Amino acid sequence: MALKDLISINDLTSREINRIFAIAADLKAEPRKYGTSLAGCSVALIFEKPSLRTRVTFDLGATQMGASCVYLDHQNVRLGERESVKDMALNLERWVDCIVARVYSHETVIELAAHSSVPVINGLSEFSHPCQGLTDYFTLTEKIGPNLKGFRIAYIGDGNNTCHSLVFGAAKLGAHIRVGTPKGYEPDPAVIKQAKKDARKSGGSVVIVNDPFEAVDGAQAVYTDVWASMGFEAETERRREIFSSFRITRKLMKAAAAGAFFMHCLPAHRGDEVDADVIDSRNSIVYDQAENRLHTQKAIMLLLVQENQ
Numbered sequence: 001m002a003l004k005d006l007i008s009i010n011d012l013t014s015r016e017i018n019r020i021f022a023i024a025a026d027l028k029a030e031p032r033k034y035g036t037s038l039a040g041c042s043v044a045l046i047f048e049k050p051s052l053r054t055r056v057t058f059d060l061g062a063t064q065m066g067a068s069c070v071y072l073d074h075q076n077v078r079l080g081e082r083e084s085v086k087d088m089a090l091n092l093e094r095w096v097d098c099i100v101a102r103v104y105s106h107e108t109v110i111e112l113a114a115h116s117s118v119p120v121i122n123g124l125s126e127f128s129h130p131c132q133g134l135t136d137y138f139t140l141t142e143k144i145g146p147n148l149k150g151f152r153i154a155y156i157g158d159g160n161n162t163c164h165s166l167v168f169g170a171a172k173l174g175a176h177i178r179v180g181t182p183k184g185y186e187p188d189p190a191v192i193k194q195a196k197k198d199a200r201k202s203g204g205s206v207v208i209v210n211d212p213f214e215a216v217d218g219a220q221a222v223y224t225d226v227w228a229s230m231g232f233e234a235e236t237e238r239r240r241e242i243f244s245s246f247r248i249t250r251k252l253m254k255a256a257a258a259g260a261f262f263m264h265c266l267p268a269h270r271g272d273e274v275d276a277d278v279i280d281s282r283n284s285i286v287y288d289q290a291e292n293r294l295h296t297q298k299a300i301m302l303l304l305v306q307e308n309q
């Protein structure tokens, strides 16, 4: 069955995830082989929120495969304001071969996909960040080998979009994920319920705790993200107090497995969610993650565009 969109990792099978990883690895090893794979194609990049990594890597990735990009920022495109999301989808599909959208509401990206005949890729919504989660697990396959079954990852901090995608991914791939958040900041219960169901099938597990030390115990990778995501900036000060014991310190890293990787989707705030001596340490793989956004998203675009031509 052809995959049309990438809205959430939850929509993918483990087979599809591994296919994306295999293409990403080949694209990374031999980028020139794919220099005309998307020749004559065009991609619309719609961003309601700021971005460095997602914007640059989708734009460069499409260009490196021969496609051209049109960037639409929040000043020019207010999804659902100047015209309906449905009308935007019905216009864009006449001109482009793929739409990447970074949006506030997850419903917006679902609606774009529902009304567009061309693939829609979620470049981050309040609910999920699938390109990030896929990249993160791809990065781990490079470090430990292709099979992530039994791998132990801890996510510490806010039960946000990045957390949701990591939870969905662990459950699909048979990894064990432990999430440590302050009370009231746990991931969406519906995500946990669905992921636990998948984990039972894959041999993985999903555990939610409110103690960061309990969460990292035995973890082979420790992951964190900002405490106040885009759209929650007004809560920054309040969250700084609530989350202060969830900062990734050297002491917390020592409670994880020996040699545990430190991971972060970036942007990072040193001194808030992570100490500088952790993110800038030898075990930090944050720039490998950032680099791999390029290769993974090229694989995603290629797969979706080719399957839907």
Ligand code: CP
Residues within 6 Å of the ligand: 050, 051, 052, 053, 054, 055, 124, 132, 265, 266, 267
């Ligand atoms: N990690 C990530 O998505 O970065 P940007 O917000 O810079 O795109």
Ligand code: NVA
Residues within 6 Å of the ligand: 124, 160, 161, 162, 225, 226, 228, 229, 230, 265, 266, 267
């Ligand atoms: N959770 C963060 C991720 C940024 C890449 C946010 O949504 O702002």
